Amino acid sequence: MNADGEPAGVSDAGVSKSGPHLVSIAKVACVIAAVAVLPLMMPINIATEIMIFGIFAMATNLLIGTAGLYSFGQAAFFGAGGYAAGFLLAHGWTSLPLVFGFAVVVTGLLAAAVGLVSIKRVGIYFMMLTFACNQLIYYAAYSWRSVTGGEDGLAGVRRPVLELPFVGAIPFDDNRVFYAFTAVLFLVAMAFLVRVVESPFGLVLAAARQNTRRAASLGYPVAKLQLVAFIIAGAVSGIAGALFGMLYRIVPIDSVHWFGSAYVVFMVVIGGTRSMIGPALGAFVFIWLQGLLSLTWSRWPLLLGLFVVATMIFQPDGLLALLTKRPAWLSGRRERSRS
């Protein structure tokens, strides 16, 4: 976890291990404070959505920022997680570990299948294969009405109940309690993903991103490790999707649409791919901006498009870099060449 704009992976782990301990503690405190303040600044459901899409974006960043796998089909796992959890919750199974366990298993298996088909392809082929799998899963969800509700969505989703020893059952029907629960999962997901990125496994992924052949020639089973990363990202996205279904008590068909895949890539890149704070920031900016812009003008996607284009041109490293250092176009050393 590093907000300084260094590449994730190799150097990232080095910094946080050798760097002063205080900085890491301050960062953790900052993130927790932000999560605590968020629901005071906006409607609680929007804050909850930011947490949910934050989890989704961070999971996607494991692929984009660390492994260099530009997946364009992550919404398939987000949606599948929603359907898996939602199906149990709509049919009376409300045990929290069961629901999330099922969502993780389903999306993990689905990600394994998609990963097996696509992981060995590079560049646009990989993007297109993940996109195509997303489309197929969308059509499957669309047609499988008895389970997914087709285009009308899977309705009647209940929120799960957490059974704790000594404490008793904790329901999540209150939106503030549900936010707290989502926020805890968000922090856990962030800690988990940072650990993954900084682990030897993450370092090999990052090395393979920079030079696949070299990593492979050093004897690492690159394709297998990438597949594992794909499964992890899929399963964590599935958790986010499950939370989304619980939030509005419905799993809408567009949760599995490829637009979701594109938007999560937007969030990741706009926030910054070099740490896990970047994607979370991207999710925040994206959702908040959509809400704000849509109130100003009925042609608001134009403004969103301008924002996206301007961010990519003037702040290619993401908005997080804007918060932490002077942007490249101010320091005046810009290198531009075409490939």
Next chain:
Amino acid sequence: MLWLISAQLVNGIAIGLVYAVMSFGLSIIKGLLNVPNFAHGALYALGAYICYAVVSLQLPFAIGLAAAFLGAAVAGLLLDRFAIRPVGNGGYLPQLIVLFGAALIIEQLLLIGWGTVGLSYSPPAMLRGALNLGITVVPRYIAFASVFSALVIVLVWLLIERTKFGAYVRAGIERPETTQALGINVELLLSSGMMLGAGLAGLAGGLALPIVGATSTMGGDMLGIAFVVLVIGGLGSLYGSIAAGILVGVVQSLTTIVAPSASTAIVYVLMIGVLLFRPQGLFGER
């Protein structure tokens, strides 16, 4: 049954040729600039709207098609200057996102310019009604669109294979590093490649106007198919997308005989199937 298969075959080839024009443009842009043009769908929509604007001034349809090509080509030039170049060599991801953003902008501009209600245009009188081919009937306009698409493809093929400009284009695709050393103005070459590719998208849009009308969301429908065709054809192959376009049109059309509701999903199955057996696409090398 036999007539039905042949009828769908004819229909599939006709539709496939329009796909081919669309993907051919995508293929040129990918080959020359190494950019996945995610604004291709928006350029297609732009072409349809420009064509509509021209014919509603009572000008002939042919001028509408020419304007669709030119308008989209100019838009392609602007995209190149103000979106693709500024993100430079950051790789696919920034290019893709910047083009996606540009597509959002173009689509909203179309809504501002022409309103939120979709538009329709009936083809010129001589292209209305249906042709009886014996085995099946084909609307005259569909027949015209496929013949016209085939002509456009041949023309662009001639341009690339038989002219000096084409030789530069081929050199730019096959050996981008040596092109500059040969004293060719690479910037100009890349811009004209982008214009040609974007123009083909606009032309496909103008051609599709009498068939699917003009709506701001029409680009999204077409974009997925165009990329599928490109990938099936093979990214390394300039002409692969032509055969792949026809293939996709025919497969889609034949699917409607047995499982009509699967005809949209089938193209993705086809693509995954092709890539499993030929990772480089049908005509790609390496």
Next chain:
Amino acid sequence: MRMASTRRSLLLSAAALTATSMLPARAQKTGPVAIGVITPTTGTFAYAGELVARGAALAVEMHGGKILGRDIRLLTRDDEGKPASGVRRVQEAVSSEGMRFFLGAYSSAVGLAESEIAQREKVLQFAAGGSEDFTGSRCGRYTLQWSAHPYTAMRATLDYARKAFPQKKTIYTLTADYVFGQALLKYAKVVAAELGFELIGNDNHPFGERQYTQYLTKVVAAKPDILLLNTAGADAVTAIRQFSSFGDDKTAVVGPWTLEVDQLAELAPEMRTGLILGQNYYPDIDTPANKQFVANYTKKFSAPPGYSAAYAYDAVRAILLAMEAANSTEVADVIKSLEQMSWDGVLGKMSIDPKNHQLVRPYFVVRCKTAADMRNPTDFAEIVATEGKQQPAELNECKQMPAL
């Protein structure tokens, strides 16, 4: 140093957010009454959003802007035609703007998703859209359906077709492969059997299909008397456009719930000519309330109203009438009052069926005019039949309305 600047920026953006986001919480007994208008201004149904907002605004204006001495405040939000955005905007407005009544949505998938929130948060939703599930398997005490039931639409349209073409027998159906299209097909079978039509073929097409020639080739070869379109919106526009390119004028094209008047302009006059279409609303409807509505709307917006505007106008007006009848702006009181009320709406005598919350209303069948017969650019068609047969009770899937 760096962290300090990060934190400062975070605080700054927090301050900016607080300034722009809204702080007032629950609805108060004295402040303005907030009515939400949650409709698409972007996406596939982008044309509808502004029209719905116009209709709602006109209803408020003609009511004097006040209800029971309190101001009426309209909250307009974009649902983008996406269920996920719809629920987001509804929940947001409920929890931070005190919205207790809303119109939503134009697309039934969005409306059904919002209905989940409506039941949960106990806010009144006046919906429009084609799905029979609003008043069927997913009916709810807090959701009312303004649009006609698909059965009513099919019945009215085919009744007219029977009367207008006594010699026609065979029907080929083209059906959108999703819940709405399949519901129309189900009722087409029921009604066609009663009226002596023969269904000789059906093709399902995927939602969002843009190539219809492959289906239409089969239709033309089958030579049916009637092509019945169980599909709607942009899909239907494209199908009709491509069917017209075959130049087959022996087959009558009939659409029970295919294109509302709002979308007729999408087709060139020669593509529309002779189409027989069912309509939820048409500006020529001859009722006093509609005449007043059309006059005021046309004066204010220099264009005649369509389905979107009429739905919003009539639904807001009904809510306000119910508030007055109940002398209350509490949701429960307003719903009870709506369930018992009968009023002169733009469509005629209207009421709500308390068993399933379907609006009891007539449905209209129009025949599209040739270009030469049109008196002005929006004179698309003439009303040829008006009929309001409700869905037979034994076919309704709404089991029981829960208590408020």
